Amino acid sequence: MHGTNDLILRTATVLISFILFAFSIYLFLAGHNAPGGGFVGGLMTASAIVLMYMAYGERAVSKIIPVNYRFLIPTGLLIALLTGAGSFAFGEPFLNQTFGHFHIPLLGDKELATALLFDLGVYLTVVGITMTIILSIAGDRE
Amino acid sequence: MTSTDFYYITEIVTYICLVATSISLILLMIRAIKGPTNPDRAVALDAIGINLMALVGLIAILLVTTKLNDIVLLIGILLFIGTIALAKFIEKGVIIDRDER
Amino acid sequence: MMSNLAVLPIIIPLVSGILLAFFHTKTPFVRHAAKLLSVISTGVAAYVFYYVLQNGTVTLETGGWEAPYGIVLVADLLAVTLVLTTNIIGLACIFYAPHSLTEQKEKFYFYTFFFLLITGVSGAFLTGDLFNLFVFFEVLLMASYALITLGGEKVQLRESIKYVLVNLFSSIVFVTTVAFLYSVLGTVNMAQMAERVQEVEQQGILTTIGILLFFVFATKAALFPLYYWLPKPYTVPNPVVSAMFAALLTKVGVYSIIRMFTLVFVHKMEVTHELFIWIAGFTLVFGAIGALSTNNIKLVIAYNIIPAVGFMVMGVGIYNQTALSGSVYYMISDMIIKAALFLLAGAVAHVVGTPDLRKMKGLIHQLPLLGWLLFISAFVLAGVPPFSGFIGKLMIMQGGFADGEIAIVIIGLLSSLLILYSIMKIFVRGFWGEKDESITIDKKTVTALTWPVAFLVFFTVLLGIGAEMFYPVVDDISNQLMNPEIYIDSVFKE
Numbered sequence: 001m002h003g004t005n006d007l008i009l010r011t012a013t014v015l016i017s018f019i020l021f022a023f024s025i026y027l028f029l030a031g032h033n034a035p036g037g038g039f040v041g042g043l044m045t046a047s048a049i050v051l052m053y054m055a056y057g058e059r060a061v062s063k064i065i066p067v068n069y070r071f072l073i074p075t076g077l078l079i080a081l082l083t084g085a086g087s088f089a090f091g092e093p094f095l096n097q098t099f100g101h102f103h104i105p106l107l108g109d110k111e112l113a114t115a116l117l118f119d120l121g122v123y124l125t126v127v128g129i130t131m132t133i134i135l136s137i138a139g140d141r142e
Numbered sequence: 143m144t145s146t147d148f149y150y151i152t153e154i155v156t157y158i159c160l161v162a163t164s165i166s167l168i169l170l171m172i173r174a175i176k177g178p179t180n181p182d183r184a185v186a187l188d189a190i191g192i193n194l195m196a197l198v199g200l201i202a203i204l205l206v207t208t209k210l211n212d213i214v215l216l217i218g219i220l221l222f223i224g225t226i227a228l229a230k231f232i233e234k235g236v237i238i239d240r241d242e243r
Numbered sequence: 244m245m246s247n248l249a250v251l252p253i254i255i256p257l258v259s260g261i262l263l264a265f266f267h268t269k270t271p272f273v274r275h276a277a278k279l280l281s282v283i284s285t286g287v288a289a290y291v292f293y294y295v296l297q298n299g300t301v302t303l304e305t306g307g308w309e310a311p312y313g314i315v316l317v318a319d320l321l322a323v324t325l326v327l328t329t330n331i332i333g334l335a336c337i338f339y340a341p342h343s344l345t346e347q348k349e350k351f352y353f354y355t356f357f358f359l360l361i362t363g364v365s366g367a368f369l370t371g372d373l374f375n376l377f378v379f380f381e382v383l384l385m386a387s388y389a390l391i392t393l394g395g396e397k398v399q400l401r402e403s404i405k406y407v408l409v410n411l412f413s414s415i416v417f418v419t420t421v422a423f424l425y426s427v428l429g430t431v432n433m434a435q436m437a438e439r440v441q442e443v444e445q446q447g448i449l450t451t452i453g454i455l456l457f458f459v460f461a462t463k464a465a466l467f468p469l470y471y472w473l474p475k476p477y478t479v480p481n482p483v484v485s486a487m488f489a490a491l492l493t494k495v496g497v498y499s500i501i502r503m504f505t506l507v508f509v510h511k512m513e514v515t516h517e518l519f520i521w522i523a524g525f526t527l528v529f530g531a532i533g534a535l536s537t538n539n540i541k542l543v544i545a546y547n548i549i550p551a552v553g554f555m556v557m558g559v560g561i562y563n564q565t566a567l568s569g570s571v572y573y574m575i576s577d578m579i580i581k582a583a584l585f586l587l588a589g590a591v592a593h594v595v596g597t598p599d600l601r602k603m604k605g606l607i608h609q610l611p612l613l614g615w616l617l618f619i620s621a622f623v624l625a626g627v628p629p630f631s632g633f634i635g636k637l638m639i640m641q642g643g644f645a646d647g648e649i650a651i652v653i654i655g656l657l658s659s660l661l662i663l664y665s666i667m668k669i670f671v672r673g674f675w676g677e678k679d680e681s682i683t684i685d686k687k688t689v690t691a692l693t694w695p696v697a698f699l700v701f702f703t704v705l706l707g708i709g710a711e712m713f714y715p716v717v718d719d720i721s722n723q724l725m726n727p728e729i730y731i732d733s734v735f736k737e
Binding site: 071073074077078081085088092093094095096097 | 247250254257258261262264265303304305306307355
């Protein structure tokens with residue numbers, strides 16, 4: 001199928017996928033006390049990656065992003081679970097959370113919560129699962 | 143015109159817009175189901191998405207909130223990717239190329 | 244007591260499953276790691292059991308949110324006993340698995356899903372929140388969907404589609420029922436639900452919702468009108484998976500029935516619990532008849548799950564302390580013996596090459612130990628003294644006599660006879676008779692397959708002979724079940 005020409009799609013994808021990544025990070029960080037969070041952020045990231053797959057084909061993208069998505073699922077689960085279990089060390093009940101104010105260079109005084117770590121686990125799991133499902137279906141040969 | 147009048151008119155206009163969008167959604171649904179060819183259905187689905195964005199926007203106006211803005215953006219993005227996938231499927235028969243460069 | 248102990252039996256299998264997912268291609272390592280982790284998990288469960296036995300119910304308000312608002316985990320004596328039983332069965336199955344599964348299946352995340360199943364089951368036992376119960380149901384169902392299709396043979400896919408659809412439907416009804424309950428009671432915390440139902444004396448709408456909830460759990464537990472989906476899907480996967488399903492999945496449904504109908508919906512006995520007795524009676528009869536109808540040994544054992552569930556629900560229906568003790572005792576005994584029987588049938592089918600009883604004879608010459616284990620299991624299952632099945636049934640029937648439910652007791656006795664016959668049929672036809680020279684056995688595999696079965700049968704025999712030792716525990720459990728205030732107070736104390 002060399003006849004079709006995806007030049008517009010490919011050029012647009014370069015721009016759009018980066019916007020999508022930025023938006024997904026925004027959603028991920030907004031999740032603490034606004035609509036958003038790890039789940040939606042993960043879905044957005046996955047859709048950005050899917051867009052790249054659609055524009056450039058499987059071989060090229062798997063060279064650019066050499067990640068085994070199946071590996072992301074247990075990694076994410078482990079991060080989320082360890083965040084929850086981390087409260088054991090302080091004698092607090094499971095899944096207890098805390099937050100603090102930190103001074104970060106360039107950004108100034110920011111509030112950081114341990115819930116963010118849990119969300120990171122959710123984020124990774126969602127990306128892993130979505131990509132695994134989509135790539136398995138796409139890779140199905142007749 | 144006082145400001146209460148202004149809010150009153152805005153509300154009426156928003157309700158009229160909501161009804162119009164709903165009617166257009168119904169018509170598009172008929173097209174998406176009936177559509178004689180697949181490209182017809184693809185265009186109808188795309189337009190349904192745009193109408194959904196409009197619907198969320200109108201509801202945001204009614205509720206006087208900015209929390210729904212992200213959702214409009216989200217629907218737009220998913221719609222874009224969905225339309226590309228549909229278009230590519232109709233054009234090429236595959237969505238993710240396997241062996242090309 | 245407020246302690247993180249309550250959550251440990253959920254976390255440890257979950258961590259184990261996740262860790263094993265990282266190494267899923269290194270089969271020999273994963274096998275040994277799974278055995279080790281399973282031993283650790285059982286050890287922790289045993290410790291939690293001991294702790295609860297000594298110090299009373301342990302609760303945990305997760306995330307530090309107070310009881311009616313956050314999700315609360317309640318490790319009362321019933322829950323921890325069942326969690327310990329689950330872990331013991333898991334231990335036997337893990338040691339059986341490597342000799343029964345093909346390496347390809349093990350690579351396909353078998354151990355991960357296995358531990359996730361245990362996580363879901365333990366979570367369902369420990370949670371004190373109805374919506375959270377639904378979540379843990381989903382966790383264990385997801386794992387079971389993966390396990391039942393593992394290998395992807397044609398017959399597996401055909402049967403599992405039935406299994407998935409039925410469970411999906413009952414999950415939808417479950418969530419709808421929880422929504423109904425929430426709209427009426429304004430809470431999903433079981434203890435608070437119990438309080439509020441008591442305040443309004445369980446008006447009509449609540450009884451209706453209660454019966455709807457009962458039918459959800461009855462689908463999972465395979466009670467009379469809703470058992471048709473159970474037997475065949477349970478015979479198609481690997482024996483290890485069948486054993487886990489038979490031992491755990493239906494019992495989670497029974498546990499939920501026991502929990503909801505001794506804690507929350509206890510004010511309209513003449514409607515709900517009377518219904519249970521009738522349904523239990525039909526379940527007993529139809530399950531036992533089903534078990535007689537086939538020559539496939541796996542199917543015989545799968546059908547035997549159904550009357551066992553009937554006995555347990557009968558105890559809940561009679562609802563006095565003796566009958567509830569019997570239900571709990573029978574449930575523990577039945578979980579272990581069902582796992583043992585499925586592993587046993589798997590081993591026999593593995594040796595003979597088919598589960599068809601008509602193609603077997605004289606196996607006692609080749610498999611003496613397995614044969615006698617089957618003999619003991621049959622007695623345990625049918626309830627012949629002094630084995631554990633007998634003690635459970637005896638208590639249920641004593642309770643039944645005390646409440647004047649003579650008809651159901653007679654049905655129970657008759658179906659016990661049918662159950663004994665259906666299992667003895669396997670022993671008589673398959674194990675007695677002339678030696679069949681055409682069957683060759685691999686001594687090493689058979690020994691490896693026999694030990695886990697012997698381990699489980701040992702436990703049931705212990706439950707029967709050592710009844711003196713276990714009876715106080717079970718009596719304590721049924722005392723807690725008969726007095727919902729104990730549960731409510733343990734959640735809302737301070």
